[in-house]
């Protein structure tokens with residue numbers, strides 16, 4: 001801080017300059033809106049909106065059908081192989097001659113392009129994730145023409161791989177079942193845009209973010225970020241405000257920055273000096289200790305308190321910039337320490353000193369065409385995540401760094417973000433031009449995103465450490481060192497170095513899965529990144545019985561696991577025609593991008609459920625969709641409950657699991673996938689299950705060698721005294737065969753503990769002559785006041801073997817209550833997996849996919865758009881397990 005006297009003087013001087021006015025310090029011209037789009041040979045010329053891409057422009061002009069319809073991903077492959085040009089003319093609304101510098105700024109270009117202004121090439125782009133700023137001072141006139149000439153990303157990636165002659169960088173191409181394009185690892189573009197095992201190949205071309213012209217005389221503010229820091233020894237919160245300017249002046253420029261946070265009684269002015277060229281400066285602001293400061297908390301653990309901050313820059317010449325921002329205070333630690341009774345190290349997050357169990361999922365791009373991803377859609381998806389008790393999402397490394405609105409919404413909702421850098425399931429080149437591009441990308445993204453308290457971890461890539469360790473690409477041993485060296489060069493010597501230079505306020509890990517410190521010790525490439533004693537783990541197994549918890553790794557942190565299902569019929573009908581509506585149609589095969597995926601779903605479902613055998617093909621198809629969703633929901637439930645109950649235990653050296661992020665939250669199109677939210681946001685059965693299995697207080701059951709256990713799991717901040725209520729029902733009776741209550745059960749804050757244990761034979765015998773096949777166990781916690789858990793259940797046998805299950809008569813009556821609907825559901829028999837489907841009416845039910853053991857149950861439907869009882873009645877369908885035959 002400048003000494004008082006000097007500061008006051010500087011302030012006075014600058015304020016007087018500001019009053020004298022100068023010439024307004026900058027001028028802007030947005031180039032968003034309508035451009036001309038043409039293909040390589042000029043046979044197509046159409047309007048193309050910016051932001052946008054060639055695919056959505058063609059669609060809007062009616063030149064192509066919905067690219068997601070049926071087999072159109074193949075039919076429209078030509079679009080990505082052509083070379084498109086965006087062009088337009090524009091008048092400069094300001095006198096260009098009075099500005100010292102004029103910059104043309106692209107927030108995002110997808111991807112390889114030459115930018116021509118008034119017949120002069122002003123720059124080139126080759127990284128979708130970078131921001132580009134081109135000096136057009138000597139090029140701009142009053143009337144201007146701009147062209148952005150794109151090269152096919154597919155063609156460019158192939159060329160780059162050809163140029164890279166020294167050695168191959170695998171994989172060359174995706175598996176044929178993905179129907180994708182090759183060499184995506186040679187282009188800094190959304191990696192899944194060349195296809196993935198849940199998504200189509202649409203390698204877009206276009207200007208996908210804002211583009212504008214800025215003119216200025218002295219300087220332009222490029223980045224502004226705020227991060228909070230807590231000094232334990234002095235108990236002092238401080239803010240680090242970082243500024244990056246482009247300074248045009250030939251001499252250093254003096255300025256004054258005033259920061260005020262009225263609610264924290266913090267007001268400070270500091271003098272800054274900016275140097276010609278790109279100039280960075282940082283201010284440290286101590287927060288007054290005399291005011292009570294509320295920290296930002298993850299969802300479920302407290303409020304997401306933030307404070308308004310105003311920052312005013314006054315720079316000589318009277319240039320004034322004002323910034324309004326919200327600042328948040330929180331700490332994050334990734335704790336790797338020894339655990340008594342267990343080899344290895346812990347791997348968990350402490351937020352504001354509190355260990356937090358991470359409940360969540362993995363985020364992928366919400367559409368193949370990013371310009372269709374609206375802020376509204378992002379909010380809808382994130383609110384659905386929040387409504388399912390999710391407190392963490394991993395922004396997966398094969399997609400994109402998300403829009404600002406995504407992170408703003410996560411800040412507001414308290415959803416923590418594990419942020420991957422965009423590298424996935426591949427090896428990558430490391431020649432200098434590639435590294436330079438990556439360094440610019442990482443610098444840009446970290447500067448852009450570091451103010452968000454929701455982001456609590458940077459992570460180098462998705463599964464690339466594992467790809468080398470498990471030799472996914474069959475690299476001969478003799479050549480392995482080349483790839484290991486490249487790996488360290490990219491994720492450690494470059495990305496990690498850039499991250500630490502830009503942001504020391506949160507941890508960095510090189511990959512997921514990884515082994516934390518073990519990986520570091522093994523030269524950044526562990527022999528087995530899946531080691532359950534270290535770091536995080538990904539686990540997939542479609543063939544073993546998913547009801548058998550002993551198949552799951554008792555990992556420190558489960559960052560990926562899951563099972564596929566089909567999206568609902570109403571979602572599929574939007575992109576299919578009648579001939580497609582069977583599980584074995586060409587369409588159903590075409591949409592499945594995971595080899596043998598459709599068979600695996602049936603095989604897994606067939607372990608416990610009767611598969612549809614009806615004579616009506618359409619009904620069979622709908623029932624199969626339903627059953628894949630039942631299977632997925634039940635499998636992910638059992639696996640997630642296993643991870644949650646492993647939170648406090650060490651068994652055979654494994655345990656202390658502190659995270660469960662299932663794969664995957666959302667969908668990129670209408671196809672089979674691991675998602676719990678369909679394209680468009682409709683909740684699959686899994687998402688309703690997630691709301692229950694991620695509840696803050698939950699009893700979970702399992703059997704171990706014929707002993708039945710119930711664990712209590714709590715994410716609460718204080719110990720909970722509860723009553724555990726357990727019932728056994730014969731499948732053929734709605735009157736319980738027996739009920740028990742265990743009072744005075746205490747579950748410590750943030751823990752999981754066994755609270756009930758009984759040999760299964762004893763339990764069945766003393767409970768109405770139950771057998772494994774004839775009965776089902778249900779249980780929940782009740783406590784003081786509002787404290788309670790969702791109802792949970794445990795099946796004692798496969799439901800295909802259940803004895804006494806009757807086909808219920810399910811009826812529903814609907815009434816409207818303001819903007820929601822009340823559904824009174826009545827049944828004549830116990831009904832497993834009761835499924836309410838509102839068809840095309842978007843909205844959510846207060847519960848769904850449940851086991852109905854009571855005669856009547858009231859469910860609420862919250863529509864996302866206004867609707868009526870008549871419409872709802874018409875669209876609503878009801879299914880339960882015994883409908884499948």
Ligand SMILES: *[C@@H]1O[C@H](CO)[C@@H](O)[C@H](O)[C@H]1NC(C)=O
Nearest residue numbers: 039040041042043044078082
């Ligand atoms: C121009 O390009 C389009 C799209 O690639 C192609 O279908 C057409 O045959 C080409 N026309 C000529 C005259 O080459």
Ligand SMILES: *[C@@H]1O[C@H](CO)[C@@H](O)[C@H](O)[C@H]1NC(C)=O
Nearest residue numbers: 040041081082083151152155
């Ligand atoms: C796209 O441009 C490349 C490079 O100039 C060229 O080789 C390729 O033939 C072009 N593709 C089309 C469809 O015009």
Ligand SMILES: *[C@@H]1O[C@H](CO)[C@@H](O)[C@H](O)[C@H]1NC(C)=O
Nearest residue numbers: 117118119120143144145146
């Ligand atoms: C670009 O160059 C062409 C000829 O090379 C000329 O006809 C045209 O007027 C120029 N356009 C602009 C905007 O300068």
Ligand SMILES: *[C@@H]1O[C@H](CO)[C@@H](O)[C@H](O)[C@H]1NC(C)=O
Nearest residue numbers: 001231234236238284285286
């Ligand atoms: C902020 O507080 C720390 C310790 O409390 C002190 O060392 C430092 O000098 C203070 N910084 C400013 C800019 O006041």
Ligand SMILES: *[C@@H]1O[C@H](CO)[C@@H](O)[C@H](O)[C@H]1NC(C)=O
Nearest residue numbers: 294295297301302303304305
């Ligand atoms: C959260 O905010 C509410 C409402 O402002 C307040 O009553 C409550 O005390 C806050 N909780 C915490 C933990 O700060």
Ligand SMILES: *[C@@H]1O[C@H](CO)[C@@H](O)[C@H](O)[C@H]1NC(C)=O
Nearest residue numbers: 262263307308309324325326
């Ligand atoms: C913070 O800023 C927002 C937006 O300008 C405003 O609506 C809100 O009232 C402010 N809050 C406080 C406490 O000043």
Ligand SMILES: *[C@@H]1O[C@H](CO)[C@@H](O)[C@H](O)[C@H]1NC(C)=O
Nearest residue numbers: 579580584585586587589590
């Ligand atoms: C399915 O696709 C194959 C190969 O593309 C084709 O020969 C066959 O006619 C298609 N069947 C139907 C029913 O469309």
Ligand SMILES: *[C@@H]1O[C@H](CO)[C@@H](O)[C@H](O)[C@H]1NC(C)=O
Nearest residue numbers: 737738765766767768769770
């Ligand atoms: C068990 O079954 C026997 C024979 O059906 C019956 O007599 C007895 O009452 C049953 N016990 C219970 C607890 O339901």
